[in-house]
Amino acid sequence: MKWLEVHIHTNHGGLETVEAFLSGLGIDDVVIDDETEFHEFLEENRKSWDYVDEELLKKEAGASRIIFYLEENEAGFARLGEVRIALAEFKAAHSDCGPLRMTLDNLKEEDWAFGWQKYYKPMEIGSRLLVIPEWEKDKTDCKGRVPLILDPGLSFGTGSHATTQLCLQALEQVVKPGDSVLDLGCGSGILSIAALKLGAASAHAVDIDDKCLDVAYENAALNGIGKDRYTVWTGDVLSDECLQARLGGNYNVVVANIVADVILGLAPMVRRFLKPRGLFLCSGIIDDRAVEVANGLRRSGWAILETRQESGWFAYTCR
Incomplete structure (x- = not known):
């Protein structure tokens, strides 16, 4: 079984808020990677060295993130899309939580874009609307519904949430x-x-x-x-x-x-x-x-x- 390792980059103060946000989406099995733990490790083991590489310090500065895993299959891609959409809305109201950037370790960004398009299909919403991804517009029968065509990119609302x-x-x-x-x-x-x-x-x-x-x-x-x-x-x-x-x-x-x-x-x-x-x-x-x-x-x-x-x-x- 293949897995997607998903990172949400935040700051120390935003860890609990982001963890609660993910829990609200039904994602509770997470790993917390916190910059303060790195500095505590340095302090507690100071006697073990007299020099720390400055590049490492720069890399760890402000580096707090929450990690979770999704199966690399249709359900996992769909779930990842839901999280991205919700995260874009969450970010607008939580500027104090750092970058709130999502990255993937096991998948290239361009591969994610392709995979997401594969699983994002026209959606009937209510009794009149049909939300259509731009790449599906020429092969979709609206069947009397009002077509709403979107090319949402990677970070914006698609209608699926x-x-x-x-x-x-x-x-x-x-x-x-x-x-x-x-x-x-x-x-x-x-x-x-x-x-x-x-x-x-x-x-x-x-x-x-x-x-x-x-x-x-x-x-x-x-x-x-x-x-x-x-x-x-x-x-x-x-x-x-x-x-x-x-x-x-x-x-x-x-x-x-x-x-x-x-x-x-x-x-x-x-x-x-x-x-x-x-x-x-x-x-x-x-x-x-x-x-x-x-x-x-x-x-x-x-x-x-x-x-x-x-x-x-x-x-x-x-x-």
């Missing part, structure tokens, strides 16, 4: 022709582009990661959507007042597929972006924080109209 699917299902229910939509934490742009394909007249999208700018615009172009209808910005909407001003208001729908802490931070401020009786769709909420987030939303004046859940993740439709 439960949190994204919950948002897409909600958008399918609430987006009306002519609506304007704001997507906070857009990643690949999948949610805002889906809203446009479902009939929205315009959409704006924001992400803290500037890599998302090109990816979202490229995915929009794959769906025949130009910058006349779709605008993407980068920045932290929680703290950047200039960005908040640029976003303006009068959106029919605001969607945020992020993490619980960011949703709690957004809850008091989202209403300024919405028209009266506009809707706030939020997802990315793991089950053990669902009640906490629901209570936080209600304290901020939101009524939860609908709750969706799948595979241990929750999403709320609020007004």
